Structures are given as C-alpha cells and as structure tokens.
Amino acid sequence: MCELLGMSTDAPTDICFSFAGLMQRGGATGPHADGWGIVFYEGKGVRSFHDPEPSSNSQVAKLIREYPIRAKMVIGHIRQANSGRVCLENTHPFVRELWGHNWVFAHNGQLEGIKKYPLGKYTPIGTTDSEYAFCWLMHKIDSSFDGPPKNPKKLYVKLKEWCDELNQMGVFNMLFSNSFCTFAYCSTKLCWLTRRPPFSTATLNDVDVSVDFKLKDTQVTNGTIIATEALTDDEEWTQMKVEEFLVFKEGEIVFKQE
Amino acid sequence: MCELLGMSTDAPTDICFSFAGLMQRGGATGPHADGWGIVFYEGKGVRSFHDPEPSSNSQVAKLIREYPIRAKMVIGHIRQANSGRVCLENTHPFVRELWGHNWVFAHNGQLEGIKKYPLGKYTPIGTTDSEYAFCWLMHKIDSSFDGPPKNPKKLYVKLKEWCDELNQMGVFNMLFSNSFCTFAYCSTKLCWLTRRPPFSTATLNDVDVSVDFKLKDTQVTNGTIIATEALTDDEEWTQMKVEEFLVFKEGEIVFKQE
Numbered sequence: 484m485c486e487l488l489g490m491s492t493d494a495p496t497d498i499c500f501s502f503a504g505l506m507q508r509g510g511a512t513g514p515h516a517d518g519w520g521i522v523f524y525e526g527k528g529v530r531s532f533h534d535p536e537p538s539s540n541s542q543v544a545k546l547i548r549e550y551p552i553r554a555k556m557v558i559g560h561i562r563q564a565n566s567g568r569v570c571l572e573n574t575h576p577f578v579r580e581l582w583g584h585n586w587v588f589a590h591n592g593q594l595e596g597i598k599k600y601p602l603g604k605y606t607p608i609g610t611t612d613s614e615y616a617f618c619w620l621m622h623k624i625d626s627s628f629d630g631p632p633k634n635p636k637k638l639y640v641k642l643k644e645w646c647d648e649l650n651q652m653g654v655f656n657m658l659f660s661n662s663f664c665t666f667a668y669c670s671t672k673l674c675w676l677t678r679r680p681p682f683s684t685a686t687l688n689d690v691d692v693s694v695d696f697k698l699k700d701t702q703v704t705n706g707t708i709i710a711t712e713a714l715t716d717d718e719e720w721t722q723m724k725v726e727e728f729l730v731f732k733e734g735e736i737v738f739k740q741e
Numbered sequence: 742m743c744e745l746l747g748m749s750t751d752a753p754t755d756i757c758f759s760f761a762g763l764m765q766r767g768g769a770t771g772p773h774a775d776g777w778g779i780v781f782y783e784g785k786g787v788r789s790f791h792d793p794e795p796s797s798n799s800q801v802a803k804l805i806r807e808y809p810i811r812a813k814m815v816i817g818h819i820r821q822a823n824s825g826r827v828c829l830e831n832t833h834p835f836v837r838e839l840w841g842h843n844w845v846f847a848h849n850g851q852l853e854g855i856k857k858y859p860l861g862k863y864t865p866i867g868t869t870d871s872e873y874a875f876c877w878l879m880h881k882i883d884s885s886f887d888g889p890p891k892n893p894k895k896l897y898v899k900l901k902e903w904c905d906e907l908n909q910m911g912v913f914n915m916l917f918s919n920s921f922c923t924f925a926y927c928s929t930k931l932c933w934l935t936r937r938p939p940f941s942t943a944t945l946n947d948v949d950v951s952v953d954f955k956l957k958d959t960q961v962t963n964g965t966i967i968a969t970e971a972l973t974d975d976e977e978w979t980q981m982k983v984e985e986f987l988v989f990k991e992g993e994i995v996f997k998q999e
Contacts, residue, residue, distance in 0.1 A: 527866050528829025530791065546804045571786025579838060583864035604862050606841035608785050 487591050487673065488521075488559035489658040489709035491665045493733035494702040495525075495553035518574040521559035522587045523552050524662055529585045530554075533574040555733070556665055558658045560589035572609035576658075577617045579605055581624065582631055584662040588617040591711060592654025592670055616649055620659070635663075639738045642666055643728040650726060658709060664732040667709050669723035675709040676720045677734060705734025745849050745931065746779075746817035747916040747967035749923045751991035752960040753783075753811040776832040779817035780845045781810050782920055787843045788812075791832040813991070814923055816916045818847035830867035834916075835875050837863055839882065840889055842920040846875040849969060850912025850928055874907055878917070893921075897996045900924055901986040908984060916967060922990040925967050927981035933967040934978045935992060963992025 490496075520533035530552060534543045560575035567573040576589040590613035597612050603622035607614040623645050624638070632638050642659075646668040649655045656673050659666040667673055680703070709731070713720040723729065730738035748754075778791035788810060792801045818833035825831040834847040848871035855870050861880035865872040881903050882896070890896050900917075904926040907913045914931050917924040925931055938961070967989070971978040981987065988996035 525829045528791070528832070530829065531789065533786070533788065543804075546801070571783045571788065574786070580864065580866060583866050585866060606838065608838060608841050608843060 486561040486711045487589055487656060487658050487709070488557070488711075488714075489660075489665050489667065489731075490554070490557040490707065491709070491731035491734050492555050492703045492706040493735075494704075495555050496703050496706060518569055518571075519559070519561040520574045520576050520589075521547065521557065522576045522578060523554035524556040524585070524587075524660070525552075525554055527584065527662060529578060529587065529662075531576070531578060531587075533571055535569050535571050535574055556660055556662075558587050558589050558660055558665070560591075560658075567609055567611035567614075570609070573611045573614070574609075575611075575613060577614050579617070579621050581621060581661075586621060586662070587660045588613075588620070589658045590616060591656040591672075594649060594652040594655065596652055597649070612653075616655070617659075620645055620649075636738060639666075639728070639730050640740070643668075643740045646728055647726060656711065664730050664737065665709065667723065667729045667731065669725060669727045671725070672711050673709065673723045674711075674713055674720040675707055675723065675729070675731075676713070676715075676718055678706045678708070678718075679704060703734070707731055707734045744819040744969045745847055745914060745916050745967070746815070746969075746972075747918075747923050747925065747989075748812070748815040748965065749967070749989035749992050750813050750961045750964040751993075752962075753813050754961050754964060776827055776829075777817070777819040778832045778834050778847075779805065779815065780834045780836060781812035782814040782843070782845075782918070783810075783812055785842065785920060787836060787845065787920075789834070789836060789845075791829055793827050793829050793832055814918055814920075816845050816847050816918055816923070818849075818916075825867055825869035825872075828867070831869045831872070832867075833869075833871060835872050837875070837879050839879060839919075844879060844920070845918045846871075846878070847916045848874060849914040849930075852907060852910040852913065854910055855907070870911075874913070875917075878903055878907075894996060897924070897986070897988050898998070901926075901998045904986055905984060914969065922988050922995065923967065925981065925987045925989065927983060927985045929983070930969050931967065931981045932969075932971055932978040933965055933981065933987070933989075934971070934973075934976055936964045936966070936976075937962060961992070965989055965992045 518535040522529050522531040532543050532547060558576045562575060576587045578585055578587050594612040594616055597615050600619045602618050603626055605618035605621045607618050627641055646655060646657065650670050655668060655670040657668040708714065724741055726741065728740045729736055776793040778789065780787050780789040790801050790805060816834045820833060834845045836843055836845050852870040852874055855873050858877045860876050861884055863876035863879045865876050885899055886896065904913060904915065908928050913926060913928040915926040966972065982999055984999065986998045987994055
C-alpha cells in the first residue's frame with residue numbers, strides 16, 4: 484500500500500518535519516520503494532518533485548530535506564507499484580489544469596475496472612489505475628460545471644458522490660486539491676492532525692529523533708497534516724471513517740460528509 | 742530578453758554542460774534574473790524545475806548542476822519579466838497534457854494583443870502573454886486534429902502557420918515539444934549546434950573554464966543544442982532564419998520550413 488501525505492495551513496510553512504518521516508519510510512523502514520512524489524502549491528503555481536527511485540536513496544528527496552520549500556498546501560505520495568510499471572509517468576501526485584488552476588491528485592489503493600469508464604478531455608499519460616481515476620474525476624468536474632461554482636459546496640457534494648463510486652471498485656484513499664483546498668477521502672486508512680501554537684517538539688514514528696516543529700517560525704495558527712498513518716506518537720491523530728470525505732482549507736475543516 | 746535552451750539527442754544524456762552556461766547568465770552575467778525553469782523528458786513523464794529566483798542564487802539550480810538528470814529532450818528558459826509579475830506560475834516552461842502526452846513550451850519575446858484570441862479547453866494559470874499563446878496553440882492543435890495525425894508533417898505544417906501568425910504580434914522565439922520531438926521557431930534570435938562523437942572539451946561563453954562534454958559517456962551519436970545565443974566560442978553554431986521553423990527528433994532535423 485502506498486502512503487499519502489497532505490498539508491493544509493493558513494500561512495506558508497515548511498513541511499520538512501512530516502516529510503522526513505515519510506521519506507524515511509520509503510525504502511528504509513517500509514516497503515514503499517517504487518517511487519515517490521510531492522507537490523507544493525506556491526500561489527497559483529506548483530512545484531513538483533517526482534522520483535521513481537526508492538525515496539531513502541533519492542537525491543531529490545535529499546534536496547527537499549535540505550532546502551525547505553514554504554507552502555500552504557502540499558500533497559505527497561510514496562508508491563508501491565501494484566498497477567503500472569515503475570517509471571516517472573506512473574509516479575503520483577498527478578497534475579492537470581482546469582479553470583486556470585492546478586489540480587493535484589494522489590491515491591492509495593487499487594480500482595478494479597476503472598479503465599472501462601469513459602473519459603473526456605483528460606487522458607492518462609501513464610498506465611496506473613490512479614491516474615485514470617484522476618482523469619475521470621477531472622472529466623466529471625469539467626462536464627458537470629461551467630466553471631468554479633459560486634457555492635463551492637456544490638462541488639464538494641458531487642466529489643463525495645464520485646469518490647463513493649470509485650470506492651466501490653476497490654480501495655480509494657485519496658488526497659486531491661484544486662489549489663484552494665484539500666479534499667481527503669478515506670476508504671480504509673487516512674488520519675489527520677491539526678497543530679496550533681505554541682508548537683512543541685514531537686517524536687517521529689520512523690526516525691529515532693525528536694525535532695522542532697518548523698511551523699513555529701511562521702504565522703501559522705492552524706497547521707493540519709493528513710497522512711495514511713499517524714506520523715507522531717505523542718499527539719492525538721483523528722482517524723477518518725470509512726467513506727468519510729473532508730475538505731480542508733487553510734488548515735481547517737470547511738466541509739465534512741460521511 | 743529571455744533565454745531559451747533546448748536539447749534533443751538520440752540517447753539519454755546529461756545537459757549539465759550547457760545548462761551551467763545558461764544558469765550562470767541568469768543573474769551573474771546577464772539581466773535574466775526573473776525566474777528560470779527547466780523540463781526534462783524521462784520516457785513519457787517530465788521532471789520540471791521552476792524557480793522565480795535569480796538563477797545564479799538558486800538552490801534548485803545548484804541541485805541540477807550537482808545531480809545530473811539524463812534525458813533525450815530538455816527545454817529550459819531564463820526569464821526577464823516583461824509581461825506578468827515575477828512568480829512561480831509565470832515561470833516557463835509551461836506544461837499541458839494532450840492525447841496522453843506532456844507538451845512543454847517556452848517562449849522568448851512579447852505578443853501584442855494575444856489575450857484577445859479565443860481559447861478552448863486550456864486556460865492560462867498565470868498572467869503572461871507566453872502561457873496565453875501556449876494555451877492558444879494547444880487549443881488550435883486540439884481542435885484541428887482528432888488525435889496524433891498518422892503523418893506528423895500535417896501537424897508540423899499547421900504549427901508553422903500558427904507560429905507565423907503569433908510572430909505577427911511581436912517577437913516569438915519558441916521551443917515547444919510534444920514529447921516526441923522539439924519544435925523551434927525563430928522570430929529574431931535562435932541558433933543550434935549538433936555535436937557528434939568524439940566529443941571534445943569546449944569553452945563556455947559565460948563561465949571561465951573548460952569542461953568535458955558529458956555526452957561522451959553515453960551512446961549519443963547526435964546531440965543537438967538549441968539556444969538563444971551560441972553557448973560556446975569554439976564551435977560553429979547555425980543561426981536560424983527569421984520565421985524559420987525546425988523540428989528536431991533524436992538530435993536530427995526531421996522537418997524544416999522557412
């Protein structure tokens with residue numbers, strides 16, 4: 484199973500902390516050695532790093548650890564290939580443009596029969612179930628709305644429906660963003676934690692050290708991390724329920740549907 | 742004026758050499774300090790790095806110099822902002838998907854009135870003339886063909902027409918790729934050089950050292966570099982003509998129209 488990681492905060496911050504934990508798992512302490520990727524939103528732009536290499540050996544991962552990139556939204560993924568060969572184009576997160584915004588998608592699970600679904604203007608570049616599901620979701624959004632709905636809840640409600648439909652095909656844990664908020668859908672395993680100042684140190688699950696939580700340097704008052712599994716031992720993570728759909732904006736839950 | 746850099750070879754190789762020259766210009770020896778970006782094709786996937794920072798100070802540029810990425814096609818760009826503010830989403834090259842392939846675009850110049858042109862399914866994320874022109878080109882391709890034409894020359898001929906049309910609006914030096922070949926259009930300034938084995942050392946224009954040409958380590962028999970200006974003093978670069986359109990595939994010119 485792949486590992487998902489998301490961050491949503493109300494001020495640009497550095498995700499090195501949690502990312503270090505995830506990176507460590509991708510080869511050194513876990514089976515997730517078939518590629519990893521991370522996308523940072525910076526304004527309307529995205530900075531994306533993908534590597535089909537085991538993440539604990541990756542030069543690009545080393546860069547990201549040493550060179551903190553500040554962002555309000557981040558989606559990361561470590562992959563264990565169970566659909567599609569190990570190569571760059573099969574490495575999550577996937578990015579497409581709609582309505583002049585970058586949409587970013589990462590998935591953990593398998594979807595039986597997804598490739599029979601009709602697609603619209605988005606075509607997968609790689610061969611994974613996940614990118615196919617992403618293209619299908621983008622097609623559904625594109626064909627159901629003329630543009631960003633004035634009331635964003637209309638989009639959230641439809642997304643929840645489409646996620647439920649995908650979830651019927653297998654396992655569909657997902658992080659997805661439209662560059663304004665982060666959509667999280669739990670099929671089997673996804674949890675989240677909101678940190679607020681004062682930020683203390685926390686112990687990583689995978690790395691045998693305590694580190695300062697970098698958010699303390701910034702103006703962040705709500706810093707939310709969403710991950711497949713709790714990344715720290717000494718904090719209270721909230722497990723998402725099966726088929727629960729959450730929307731995080733600036734570190735806070737703005738929509739919730741079970 | 743911005744600087745363009747492209748590479749097209751018949752085997753994956755390391756572009757550190759020419760890229761080092763371009764990076765050096767972006768702040769240290771030239772006025773191009775408003776962002777840079779580079780996209781490497783790796784199979785069907787792309788690895789893209791963008792930085793709105795002056796490139797000679799950039800941590801990401803440092804990474805790319807120290808960590809050679811092997812590719813058969815590369816498009817790079819250093820920007821001097823003359824349309825659109827300095828930010829990540831305005832930083833070339835721009836990437837979009839069509840027909841399940843990554844299309845990558847970088848432009849040097851200005852285009853007066855381009856934003857009145859109608860667009861289709863591609864919407865600019867940033868505010869530059871260049872990205873708008875790219876979205877317009879993608880729209881023209883998408884709406885003129887049902888899919889990749891069996892005879893790719895049909896696409897090349899149309900592209901040349903559309904480039905001529907854009908060139909009427911100002912200055913349109915361009916590098917563009919559909920993940921199979923590199924399209925180069927010269928409005929005012931673009932030149933190219935093909936290197937073949939045995940590869941010798943060459944002197945950089947901007948950096949006061951000679952370095953080994955990395956292509957020598959690989960199976961490359963045709964290594965073509967396309968750049969705004971000659972990057973080396975001791976080799977014969979071919980200047981492109983005004984309104985000349987070239988298509989490079991695996992380091993060779995496969996189509997040419999003036």
